[in-house]
Amino acid sequence: MPGREVYVGFDLGGSFLKASSFSLDGELQERRSIDTQWCMRAQNYLDLFKDAAKSLSSDKCLMGIGVAVAGVLDLDAGKIIDSPNLPVLCGVPLLGMLENSFSPIPLQMMNDANAAALGEYFAGAGEGYESMFILTLGTGVGGGFVRNGEIWRGASGMAGEIGHMAIEINGKQCTCGSHGCLEAYFSSWALVRDAKAHAKRYPDSAIGSLDKISPISLSELAGSGDDEARAIWENGGYALGVGIANIMNLLNPECIVLAGGLVNAKDYFLPTAQNAWEENSFEQASSSSKVFLGKLGEWAGVRGAIQPFL
Amino acid sequence: MPGREVYVGFDLGGSFLKASSFSLDGELQERRSIDTQWCMRAQNYLDLFKDAAKSLSSDKCLMGIGVAVAGVLDLDAGKIIDSPNLPVLCGVPLLGMLENSFSPIPLQMMNDANAAALGEYFAGAGEGYESMFILTLGTGVGGGFVRNGEIWRGASGMAGEIGHMAIEINGKQCTCGSHGCLEAYFSSWALVRDAKAHAKRYPDSAIGSLDKISPISLSELAGSGDDEARAIWENGGYALGVGIANIMNLLNPECIVLAGGLVNAKDYFLPTAQNAWEENSFEQASSSSKVFLGKLGEWAGVRGAIQPFL
Numbered sequence: 171m172p173g174r175e176v177y178v179g180f181d182l183g184g185s186f187l188k189a190s191s192f193s194l195d196g197e198l199q200e201r202r203s204i205d206t207q208w209c210m211r212a213q214n215y216l217d218l219f220k221d222a223a224k225s226l227s228s229d230k231c232l233m234g235i236g237v238a239v240a241g242v243l244d245l246d247a248g249k250i251i252d253s254p255n256l257p258v259l260c261g262v263p264l265l266g267m268l269e270n271s272f273s274p275i276p277l278q279m280m281n282d283a284n285a286a287a288l289g290e291y292f293a294g295a296g297e298g299y300e301s302m303f304i305l306t307l308g309t310g311v312g313g314g315f316v317r318n319g320e321i322w323r324g325a326s327g328m329a330g331e332i333g334h335m336a337i338e339i340n341g342k343q344c345t346c347g348s349h350g351c352l353e354a355y356f357s358s359w360a361l362v363r364d365a366k367a368h369a370k371r372y373p374d375s376a377i378g379s380l381d382k383i384s385p386i387s388l389s390e391l392a393g394s395g396d397d398e399a400r401a402i403w404e405n406g407g408y409a410l411g412v413g414i415a416n417i418m419n420l421l422n423p424e425c426i427v428l429a430g431g432l433v434n435a436k437d438y439f440l441p442t443a444q445n446a447w448e449e450n451s452f453e454q455a456s457s458s459s460k461v462f463l464g465k466l467g468e469w470a471g472v473r474g475a476i477q478p479f480l
Numbered sequence: 481m482p483g484r485e486v487y488v489g490f491d492l493g494g495s496f497l498k499a500s501s502f503s504l505d506g507e508l509q510e511r512r513s514i515d516t517q518w519c520m521r522a523q524n525y526l527d528l529f530k531d532a533a534k535s536l537s538s539d540k541c542l543m544g545i546g547v548a549v550a551g552v553l554d555l556d557a558g559k560i561i562d563s564p565n566l567p568v569l570c571g572v573p574l575l576g577m578l579e580n581s582f583s584p585i586p587l588q589m590m591n592d593a594n595a596a597a598l599g600e601y602f603a604g605a606g607e608g609y610e611s612m613f614i615l616t617l618g619t620g621v622g623g624g625f626v627r628n629g630e631i632w633r634g635a636s637g638m639a640g641e642i643g644h645m646a647i648e649i650n651g652k653q654c655t656c657g658s659h660g661c662l663e664a665y666f667s668s669w670a671l672v673r674d675a676k677a678h679a680k681r682y683p684d685s686a687i688g689s690l691d692k693i694s695p696i697s698l699s700e701l702a703g704s705g706d707d708e709a710r711a712i713w714e715n716g717g718y719a720l721g722v723g724i725a726n727i728m729n730l731l732n733p734e735c736i737v738l739a740g741g742l743v744n745a746k747d748y749f750l751p752t753a754q755n756a757w758e759e760n761s762f763e764q765a766s767s768s769s770k771v772f773l774g775k776l777g778e779w780a781g782v783r784g785a786i787q788p789f790l
Binding site: 301313315317322323324325326327328329330331332334335336337338339341346348349350355408409412415416418419420421422423424449450451452454455457458459 | 611623625632633634637638639640641642646647648649656658665719722725726728729730732733734759760761764765
C-alpha cells in the first residue's frame with residue numbers, strides 16, 4: 171500500500187524541535203516546528219518527540235526515525251557531550267531514551283550540521299553533484315565536506331570547522347579563544363559586534379538609532395539604503411569570500427552551498443563575497459567550484475536526518 | 481626468479497631527472513640523479529630517460545615505468561600544459577614519446593606533487609595512516625590531500641593549492657597575483673624577499689653582508705645565532721603554522737607531512753610553527769592530526785610515481 175509508510179526526521183535546536191514526515195523515497199509529506207523553550211527536563215523533550223512522531227505518522231506505518239541534534243555527540247555512547255544551546259540535555263543518553271520510547275522502530279542520530287549537509291547534498295542545492303562543501307552561516311559558521319554521499323569527519327570528527335579557519339594572522343578576537351577566524355568577520359555575532367561598535371562611535375547614525383541591533387535590523391537598514399549598514403555587510407562579505415576562495419583552492423569541490431539564516435541578507439553581502447573569491451582563487455578553481463544558496467533553508471536538517479534509511 | 485623484475489620511477493624537475501629502481505613490492509634498489517640543465521630539446525630528455533632506464537634495469541626485467549613531472553599535465557592528451565621549470569617540454573606529448581620509446585612496457589605519468597604525496601603516504605611518513613595532508617615547502621608551497629590511498633583532485637584537478645590559501649586579508653603580494661597567500665609568507669622566494677628587504681634597510685647587518693641571500697645562507701646564519709636571520713625564519717614559521725592549523729580545523733587528517741627543501745631549516749621555523757598551530761586550532765583537532773617531517777626527502781616523487789603498479 172504505497173504512501174502509507176513514512177520516515178520521520180527531527181532537528182533539535184536551541185529554540186525549536188523541527189519535525190517532518192517523508193515517504194520511503196525521501197519526498198517531504200508534512201512538517202511542523204515546535205517551541206521547546208519551556209522544556210526544563212530531558213523528559214519534556216522526549217514527550218515532544220513522541221507527540222510529533224505520533225501526529226506525523228497517525229494513520230501510517232513509521233519505518234524509521236532520524237534525529238539531528240545541535241551539539242557535539244558521542245555516538246557510541248548515544249550522548250550529547252556538549253551543546254551550548256541545549257544545556258539541559260548535556261550528558262543525557264538521549265539516543266537510548268529515544269530508542270526505549272520508539273522501540274522497535276530503527277533510530278539514527280547525528281550532529282545537526284552534518285544533517286544539514288546531507289539534506290542539501292541529497293535533496294537540495296547539492297543534488298546531482300559528487301562533491302559539496304556546505305557553509306552554515308548563522309550565529310556561528312559551521313561547515314561540512316561531502317563526497318560520494320559521505321561526510322568527511324576527520325581523525326577525531328573535527329573536520330569542517332571552516333568558521334575557525336584563520337583568514338588574518340593575529341586578526342580579530344574570536345569566541346573560540348583564537349584570532350582571525352572567519353567567524354570573527356562574518357557571523358551573526360561578528361556583524362552585531364561591528365554594528366554595536368559603530369553605534370557607540372556614531373550614536374546619531376541610523377545604526378546608532380536602532381532599538382535592537384540584530385542581523386535582521388541591520389539587513390532592513392541596508393535594504394533602506396543606509397551606506398553604513400551596507401558597509402558592515404560588505405566588509406563581512408569580503409571576509410566570507412576569502413574563506414570561500416580558500417575552499418576552492420584547497421578542495422575545489424564541485425559545488426559550495428551557503429546555508430543558514432544569514433543567507434536571507436544575501437543581497438547585501440554576496441556580490442562583495444563573489445569579488446573576494448574571484449580575486450583570491452585560481453580561475454580554474456573558481457570556475458569549476460560553483461557557489462549556490464541552500465534550497466532547503468531551515469529544513470535541511472530534518473531531511474538529512476533520515477538519509478541513513480534511504 | 482625473485483629480485484629480477486623491477487619497476488623504474490622517474491621524477492623530472494627543472495634541474496635534475498631523478499630515477500630509481502624498485503622491487504615488485506616497492507622496495508628501493510638503486511637510484512641516481514641526472515643533470516638536465518644542458519637539455520635543449522625534448523629528444524635530449526628522452527635520451528636521458530632511456531639511458532637511465534637501461535642502466536637501472538640492465539640485467540633485470542623492466543615491468544613498468546612511472547614518471548612524475550613538475551608541471552600541470554593534461555593526462556588525457558599526455559601533454560605538459562604548463563611548467564615554468566621545463567619550458568622546452570611545454571606542449572610536448574611527452575607521454576606518447578615515452579610510450580613509443582618503451583613500448584610494450586606499461587607507463588604511468590602524474591604531477592610531481594601528487595607523486596611526492598603518494599610516496600610519503602605509502603612508503604614514508606604517512607605510512608599506516610588512512611588520511612594525510614602533505615605540504616611541499618620549496619620555491620613555492622604545494623599540497624595534497626590523500627585518503628584511502630587516493631589523492632583528492634577536486635572538480636578540475638585544482639585541489640591541494642595550500643600555497644595559495646589566504647591567511648591575511650589584503651596581505652602580502654603573491655606571485656599568483658593575489659594577496660595574503662601562505663606562500664607569500666613562507667616559501668623560498670618569500671623568505672629571500674624578506675631577507676633582501678632587511679639587507680637593503682640594514683646593509684651593515686649580518687644578512688646585509690651575505691654574498692648571496694638564499695634559504696641555505698639564511699639557514700646557516702640562523703644556525704650561527706644571528707637574531708635577525710632567526711626572526712625571518714620565525715615570522716615565516718608562524719604563518720606556516722597558521723596554515724597548518726587551518727588544515728587541522730578544516731580537514732583534521734590523521735597526519736600532516738612537511739616535505740620539500742625548506743624542511744632542512746626545521747630547527748629555525750618548526751617551534752614557532754607549532755606555537756601557531758596550537759594557538760589557532762581546536763585542541764581536539766591538533767591532538768589528533770599529527771605533524772611529521774617527510775621521510776623520503778627529494779626521493780618521494782620517484783617512489784610515488786610507481787605506486788599505480790603496486
